[in-house]
Amino acid sequence: MDTKSLIIEIATKLFQKKGYLGVGLNEILKECNISKGSLYHHFPNGKEQLLIACLQSLNAIIISDMKEIFQQHPTTQLATQTMIEKLADQYDRDGMITGYTFSSIVSEMGSLSEPVRNACALSFTKIQDIYTYKLEEDGFSEQTAQSLALMMTATIEGGIMLCLTKNTSEPLRTISKGLPQLLKNE
Known part of the structure; x- marks a missing residue:
């Protein structure tokens, strides 16, 4: 794995675990075993640029996983049921849901940074x-599909946040x- 990819992978895990504001550059440098110069070589604009790269990386993984699940099922x-069950199982196994929510980053950084907000919105x-x-x-x-898609996104994101705050997979x-009962097209 090249240095840039390693930095993104490790920083992503740290941001998910501790939040953007809870992770300092020194912690990222230590975990990656790199110098400050190496980090700024790959991310000249610093931590915020690194966060956006992490969001883009997460987005690619999420989209790939979702496309695979949605292509494998006829409806x-x-x-949706398979995807949500996968998230709940991950929570039960790991005690967290990595990679499937941007809500915490948006709530922490969205009002502070337009580029981060835009990356999450995308x-x-x-x-x-x-x-x-x-x-x-x-x-x-x-029109109905777009409305339902918005509702699904909000519901699942909210469910993920409830799992994290209630410390149980039960909301998902x-x-x-x-x-799925709401998605019947009769």
Whole structure:
């Protein structure tokens, strides 16, 4: 793995675990075993530029995972249920849900940094596009599919945050049972 990729991988884990403001440059340098010069070589604008690179990396992983799940299932209902169950299982196994929520970063940095807010917004848009496309395949109109996609994104993101605050996967498991019922196109 090249140095830039290593920095992104380690910083992503640190940001997810401690938040942007909870991670200092010295901690990133120590965990990556690199010099400050090496970090600034790859990220001349510093920590915020690194955060945006981490968000882009997370986004690529999330989108790839979601596309795979949504391509493997014939309906939005089944795909959504599978995806949510995967998240709940990850929470039960690891005690956290890595890579599937940008909410904490947006709440921490969104009002402080327009580039970070834009990177997060793009990620949510791509997620909603996956839902919209699958809902349209299920026969929903474009407008209805877009509305449902927004609701799905908000519901799942909220469920993830509830899992983290309540220290249980139950919110996602409840959503996994209820949300697919709302996606019936009859």
